[in-house]
Amino acid sequence: MADRPVVLGHVSGLFGVKGWIKVYSYTRPAANLLEYDDWLIGRQDDSWRPFRVLDAREQGKTLVAQIADGEAPLADRDDAAALIDLQIAVQRDQLPEPEEGEYYWFDLVGLDVxxxxxxxxxxxxxxxxxxxxxxxxxxxxxxxxxxxxxxEIIDDVDLDAGRIVADWDPDF
Incomplete structure (x- = not known):
């Protein structure tokens, strides 16, 4: 579980002519995505490519980033355009551990209730x-x-056992 990529956003467009990208973040607040220096870009059903964030900031209501594939930053709009609509992820172990009684949504998906x-x-x-x-x-x-x-409704969450116990009427 610790080595699986967790999707936190996607490349939504281009910014300028020097290879910067626009980023749509799924995190709350959106700028939390910018706290990670290493991103994986790709699709969950495909291979992920590692990228390093060289510079990033909020630009109006969006986020923009300059990233490097290896040592060199993306050179131009054409390099950046190849990434549009691809997902941005980080390794699970890069995320902070949730507080007691709090859970990441992606950890709950797939559990039996x-x-x-x-x-x-x-x-x-x-x-x-x-x-x-x-x-x-x-x-x-x-x-x-x-x-x-x-x-109140959720009595127990056991991630290791893959089970959630709920005080819920099965006829409802």
């Missing part, structure tokens, strides 16, 4: 942000939405 008495509710297919709280999107005999409220 069961009721307090062990009845299966489904597997976490995705997470959803609602404003009030995060929600588990479960895939099983039918799709379920279960609020991810630790201590």
């Amino acid at each position: 069961v009721t307090l008495d062990g009845k299966p509710l489904g597997r976490v297919k995705a997470m959803m942000e609602t404003g009030a709280n995060d929600v588990l999107v479960l895939q099983g005999e039918r799709e379920r939405l279960v609020p991810f409220v630790v201590g």
Whole structure:
């Protein structure tokens, strides 16, 4: 788990003529992506290429970065254009450990969810942000939405066992 890339954004466009890229960040706040000096750029189903961030900043409402493939920065717009729409990731072990009772969404996706008495509710297919709280999107005999409220609805999260125990009525 520690060696898998975690997608934190994607290359959204070009900035200037000297090989800089525009970056769309999935982190909150968006500028947190700029805290990482080493990025992997590619696709999850493809190979990742390592890049080093030479310079990066917020530019209006977007982020821009000058990156190097090896020692030399991308030379021009053509080099940078080849990266548009590719994902930006970091190694899992580069991320800070979450606080007690907090979890990265990508660690929850794929876990089995069961009721307090062990009845299966489904597997976490995705997470959803609602404003009030995060929600588990479960895939099983039918799709379920279960609020991810630790201590009230979520009784236990065991990442090692790949299981979440929820106080949830399976008929709901």
